[in-house]
Amino acid sequence: MPDPLMFEMVDTAQEILIHSYLHLFAISFLFYDHLVTFGNEVDYLWRRPKTQSAYWFFFNRYFAFFGNIAVTILGFTTLPAQRFAFAAHSFNFTTASLSQLQTVLVCVLLTLRIYALYSCSLRILAYMVGSGAILVGVSCWALFGQKSAPAEQGSGCHIGLSSDTAIRLAGAWEALFVYDSILFTLTMIKTWRGRHDFSINRASVPIIYLIFRDGAIYFAVMALANLANIMTFYFCGPFMRGGLSTFASAISVTMMSRLMLNLHETADAGIYSTTRSGFTSTNMEYDTPVGPVELDTLWSGDLHNSSTFQGQSFRLDESTQIASVVPQESTLPK
Secondary structure, three states, rough: OOOOOHHHHHHHHHHHHHHHHHHHHHHHHHHHHHHHHHHHHHHHHHOOOHHHHHHHHHHHHHHHHHHHHHHHHHOOOOOOHHHHHHHHHHOOOHHHHHHHHHHHHHHHHHHHHHHHHHOOOOOHHHHHHHHHHHHHHHHHHHHOOOOOOEEEEOOOOOOOOOOHHHHHHHHHHHHHHHHHHHHHHHHHHHHHHHHHHHOOOEEEEOHHHHHHHHHHHHHHHHHHHHHHHHHHHHHEEEEEEEOOOOHHHHHHHHHHHHHHHHHHHOOHHHOOOOOOOOEEEHHHHHHHHOEEEEEEEEEEOOOEEEEOOEEEEEEEEOOOOOEEEOOOOOOOOO
C-alpha cells in the first residue's frame, strides 16, 4: 500500500526544485540583460554628466543586482536543524520584502515618467501619489503578520505557505498590479490623445510606434508578470506559492532599465524628459520594413525636433509643418 507521507515528501521536493529553477531563471535573465546592455549604460550614463535620472537608474539596477545575489546565496545554503525554523522565516520575509521593494522602486520611477508625460501636471501627480499611498498601506498589511508552516529541512531555506498566508501575501502583489494598471491606463490615454500630433502628409505614425515611444508596452509587460505571480498564490502548492516573485521583480527592473536607457540615449533628462513648448517630437530610426525600430520620447527643448526614416529625411518646425523633404543618397533635379 503506497505511503501517503512518501507522496507528500515527493511533491514537496518537486515544488522546492521547481521554485529554485524559476528563481535561477529569473536572476539569469536579469544578469544577462545587464550584461548585454552594459555597453549602452556606459555610453549613455557613465560617460555623460550625471543627472538625477541617471542616479535613479543606478539605484534601480544595482539594488536589484546585489540584492538578488545575496538572496541566491542564502537560498541555497543548508542550515543546521536547530537554526532552520528561525532562519527560514527570516529568509522568507526578507525575500518577499526585497521583491516588493524592487517593484515599488520601479513604480516610483514609472510615476515620475507619467508625471513627465503629462507635462508635470500636479493634478496627475496628486492622483498617482494618493493611489500609491493607499496601495502601499495594503502591501504593508499583507507583508506583516504572516503565518507559515516550515518545511522539512532540505537543500536551502524553504518554507511552505498556508492558504491564509498565501492569500494575504497575494494582496501585496495585487496592490502592485492595480498600480501598474493605473500607470498603463494613463500612458495609453496620453498616447491616444497625442496620436494626431504626428501626422505627416496625411500619413499618421502607427499607434504601435507611439505605444513603444511612451513606454506603455513596458508597463504592460510588468503588469502581466505580476499577474502571473499572483496566480501562483491561489493555484499552486504550499512551496510554489509566490514562485514567480523573483521573476516578476526581475522583469520589472529589466523593463524599467530598458526604458530609461532608451530615454537617456537621446536626452540626458531621461525619465524627466517633458513638454516645454507644447510640441512633442519623436526620434525614429527605421532600417528596413522588418528591421528594428527605435522610438524614444523627446520633447522640444531637449533635442532638435526631427524624424528620420531610411530613404527620407523630414525636418519639422515648431508648428509641425514640413520645411523640407530631401531623399537620402540622391540629387534633386534643378
